[in-house]
Amino acid sequence: MQTDEKYNEDLAADGSLSGVESEDAARDEQDPFDPEKISMDPKVIAMDAVIRRLLQGSIRLAPAFQRSEVWNDERKSQLIESLMLKIPIPMFYVASDEKGNWDVVDGLQRLITIKEFVLGNEYFATRDEKIKGKGLKLTGLEFWGDKFDGFTFSKLNDLPEPTMVNRILETQFQFTIINPGTPEEVKRNVFKRINTGGMPLTSQEIRHALYQGKSSELLADLVKSTEYKTATTSSVKDSRMAGRELILRFLSFSIREYTEYQKKPDMDAFLSDTMRIINLMPELPKKELVKIFHNSDTPIPVLKITTIEQLKKRFSKAMSRAHDLFGVHTFRKSHGENNRAPINKTLFEVWGNLLAELSDDQFKTLLSHSKDFLHEYHSLLGTHEAANMISRHSSKYSGVKDRYEKFSTILKKYI
Template sequence: MTTEDVTAEGAPQAPDVVEDVFEGIATDVEVESVEEDTTQIERPWNPEQIRVSTNQFSLRNILDQIDEDSIELAPDFQRLRVWRPDQKSLLIESLLLQIPLPAFYFAEDQDGSYRVVDGLQRLSTLHAFVRGGAAGFSLSKLEHLKDLKNLRFTDLPVPFQRRIHNTQLIVNVIDPTTPRGVTYEIFKRINTGGTPLNAQEIRHCMSKKRSRDILKRMTHTDAFEKATGGRLTDHIRMNDREMALRFAAFWLKGVEEYRKRPVMEDFLMDTTVMLDEPSSVPDERVAELESAFERAMSHAYLVFGEHAFRKWPTNVNWRSPINRALFETWSIALSDPSFTTADLRARRTAIQKAARKRMTVDVQYLNAITSSTADRHRVDYRFKAAGKDVKAGL
């Protein structure tokens, strides 16, 4: 440790803790500085890797496919459905005025079904208006067809209903043979929603129901709610699902596997694919995973209370936002079934002391949980540190 690393009191200067804010709302999650090497696919891309065809569908056909579950709208992805009433009405008015909508992007699965890559908000709005019935919405703000204000789809004159049904939508379809890494890049690049999707939101859109259900179950337990302070479940940016996925990734694959290919986006996407396939992670293994995660959450709250997964140096007593790097390392450390509730209760003061001291004086550790957190050496260091500190008092 150099003198530049130390304050006048003799302890390292702790990095500033910055809480993530989304649309003016504090998220209770610390901003993460990843700065990883994201060369997950060859660049420049081989053009043959990108297979996208352009098709044209009537809106009636698209809505039928949604009702048949051939087009998946990721129903538990709530943020993408929260459009203001005026935005919804203006979209419907565009159809009635026969103004062409921007192209949609779908990703085709091997079974011929589709997932929406770009246009989820628009499709959700159109489906809710046309097929929502009494539960659908009525038109509010209109700029030209003001006589239609307050009408639902079934209230519209038949010619207008027919015009909506016959609207032709241009859809770019990503072929299922396109490599997943390329598809992921397409998701990142072409999404045109009001707020760009973060990495977990993209993974959610690309994943199947099985992995989404697993992560949802993991984050809907009393133990998880307690350990995360009650503000993370159903998180507006899906940070709850990302943290559960990080646990699953390191629990299933281990730190050694990450060191072989240290790109966090790849590591988490590969785990999502594994969770989607029963052949990779059978139901019995999923049950073990969920049990280990719940045990980790219970143990984290037992040992750290309201400061679980948060920076808590010895000179700080306020509660910091949740830190992803602390979450993944301490959840894995505390999932060890050899640590019983009675054992951890007896040693929690010693564990707290060891962990807080490390957060106060260990500059390398502070760096490992604060900046360039996807670096293989920093990942390795913080996992070893948590593994050592969890044994304090033995």
């Protein structure tokens, strides 16, 4: 029996192992961006403008983006107490689109707290003036607990002395606005640098925040699908969107041929572009596609799949077939009696797509020769060549090209 290999894994939001193998490729150098292309404006925004935008929906709080760890009522109350004490709070960062809508880059929990206290979640949903300001009740205040614990904003407003309400409503906030002309790769880099949350955001969390729409909804659906959970044996923790990134990699090479992958190590841009493409499905207007690829050296690529329904069917087929073929070691470097390795992102992407391409008859033939196929495949997995294809060089064009060609060659012998 082979000695079990040790693997590094990405971390989940609680600091535990996510079930997905870390990539050496993540440390590959990226092409530097032009700092002159960063377009950001600092502004002072009054509380009433923030409230107006919240009510309009032009500040998008993106609840699907929140990790499971959110502020409790005591922490929210301490923020409100800071406003009551006129203590400045940290700067907010938002990314503006062409219509002036803001996606929150940093400060999401603070804005949610302001909404819950000044407006109230029920009022926000119903716009019933009778319940306005009757949401969050202050609790655990450090300085004014004896006086204001248990108060809602509405109750503060009923006091004969308006001092506290005025302090809250007259608050001026510091905002930095990332302008819509900022290139996508620059925007993602800025997002990564300035977010002040406890655990650094993953690349997929940043994509999810920036490219909300059909793509984020699709990933949320697929990560909960029975076929995915069966193929991965429910071993992937998605609290930092590790599962959604796996699925996005599969979708990226489903929509475009692997030969379309840019000949530079930029998997982040490739995956980000995929989310933007899916957001345009099924219409895929050329005017909008041009915006995605206008900085590319190549023309708009031919898209193999143009509807979300096609993507769902392909994904379901890929997961079912992979599990039927590889069993408990599906998408892992391990096999046989060895301890199971974590899910490998590259194996998930390449085998999902190669198996999805087979006809039903071809897949049946493959299953009938599975013992011989798996023996040859596992022999290749243990080589230095395979390590480059699926780990060290997995985000380089050479790695992408080699893995599709090598694995396809083995596959064709048994179908």
